[in-house]
Amino acid sequence: MKSSKYLILFLTILLFSTVLNAQKYVTKTGHIKFFSTTPMENIEAHNRQVNSAFDLSNGNFVFKVLIKSFEFEKALMQEHFNENYMESDKFPNAMFSGKIENISDVDFDKNGDYSVDVKGNLTIHGVTKSVEQKGTFTVSGDGINANAVFKVKVADYDIKIAKAVIDNIAEEIEITVDAKLEKLK
Amino acid sequence: MQLKALVLVLLGLLFSREALKAQDDLMNLFEEESEGIKYSSAAFKSSRVILGQSIENPSPGNLVFLIQHQFGNLNGGANELWGLDQAVIRLGFDYGVNEWLALGIGRSSYNKTFDTYAKVKLLRQSSGSRNMPVSLSLFSGAYLNSSTWEDPARENYFSSRMSYAHQLLIARKFNSNLTLQVSPTLIHRNLVATSVEDHDVLAISGGGRMKFNKWMSFNAEYFYLLSSYTAENFNNTLSLGIDMETGGHVFQIYVSNGRGMQEPYFVAENRGEWGNGDVFLAFNIHRTFVIRKPKTFRE
DSSP states (O other), rough: OOHHHHHHHHHHHHHHHHHHHHHHHEEEEEEEEEEEESOOEEEEEOOOOOEEEEETTTOOEEEEEEGGGESSHHHHHHIIIIIIIIIIITEEEEEEEEEEETTGGOOSSSSSEEEEEEEEEEEEEEEEEEEEEEEEEEEEEEEEEEEEEEEEEGEEETTTOGGGGGOOOOEEEEEEEEEEEEEEO | OHHHHHHHHHHHHHHHHHHHHHHHHHTTGGGGGGGGGEEOOOOOSSSSSSSSSSOOOOOOTTEEEEEEEEEGGGGGOOOGGTTTOEEEEEEEEEEEOOOEEEEEEEEETTEEEEEEEEEEEOOOEEETSSSSEEEEEEEEEEEHHHOOOOOOTOOOOGGGGGGEEEEEEEEESSSSEOOOOOOOOEESOOOOTTTTSOOOOEEEEEEEEESSSSSEEEEEEEEESHHHHHHHHHHOOEEEEEEEEEEEEEHHHHHHEEOOOOOOOOOOOOOOOOOOOOEEEEEEEEEEESOOOOOOOOO
């Protein structure tokens, strides 16, 4: 009797840990696009080395983005982005750590598009804000494609734009996320 | 009964620990990502400390149009409007061929001299999985003095028009504000004015920049002459200036006792003296053009 209970406990732990691992999805090559538009100028940057992970068992969802990996058309802009605005020596990463709130609405066994509510903490330039956004999970045999488009107010994250270029940089930056997550083996 | 409770407690503990740890666990998947080589960048705002070369090259595919302008000596008096009447200028182009090579051409009104140079990055300051305390570049320039011969009657050789400069640029960006650079410099002149003068002039330069806000920095640069004859008869070159950066331009405004914007002149033939006010107000304007876009933007 005694030993069988221990066995149950042991099996439970074992099951729990294996299930946890089997339900993680991950990518290291996600794509984030940064887009600023003003009457003066459109500025676009791409980061194709975005880290993201999702845990199906509890809906936890994280992003880790190396700021220096954003690529601009003009190298000088990239330098100013890193040196003057994002201060990437001091704050090398932007991060999101949160949860899919309506995970029960997503059927991970059935291919299709599902609208998801994402809630969590977004950290940019060392400033953390709680955010809530809608996104899309596209479930397929290969994994999950996570997509979202949202706006970030530059001033919210303590980023000051130089007076000389204030007409060239938008107050709100459009962020497009496109991450293809694969099952972690 | 006791056992049941124990099982429940253990399971409970396990669950709560997992719940707390879960988000961290996901982040931990990327711990290794933060390693790798981290290269230092933007040690200076432009390819010049002030007069001399900085460790910076134009980015790959970028062309920089450089206007360098020096007014006349400040002690020229009211008749010369304190130097404003006697300006010399150099117009040049610097191009970033790739990550490690930059090429430049230019012409200065001072002695009507054409120049061309190559600047090669040999080491890049980095931290992380490879630790390199300094950046190191090699600069080599050739200069052609195209002014009319002083004495056309005697036999003049084309080679006499040429002089050369070679520098090792060693720089360290200590933090986002402070960069220091040391540059051993060798100037070679094929022709010198008198037979006692040095054909080869050795000098060492020390300089740097200190940013006082995100868009401006204070720059200083000193060339110290090592070759004895030149050191006794010419002056070391001290330049003090401010860098200002706007969107696509960098402005450098400075005061220096070095005349000309080409190494053989401002290093090896400098007669200006700070003590007498025999210095020059001057500025550089760097304007960057993207000639070859990065891969992501080529369609």
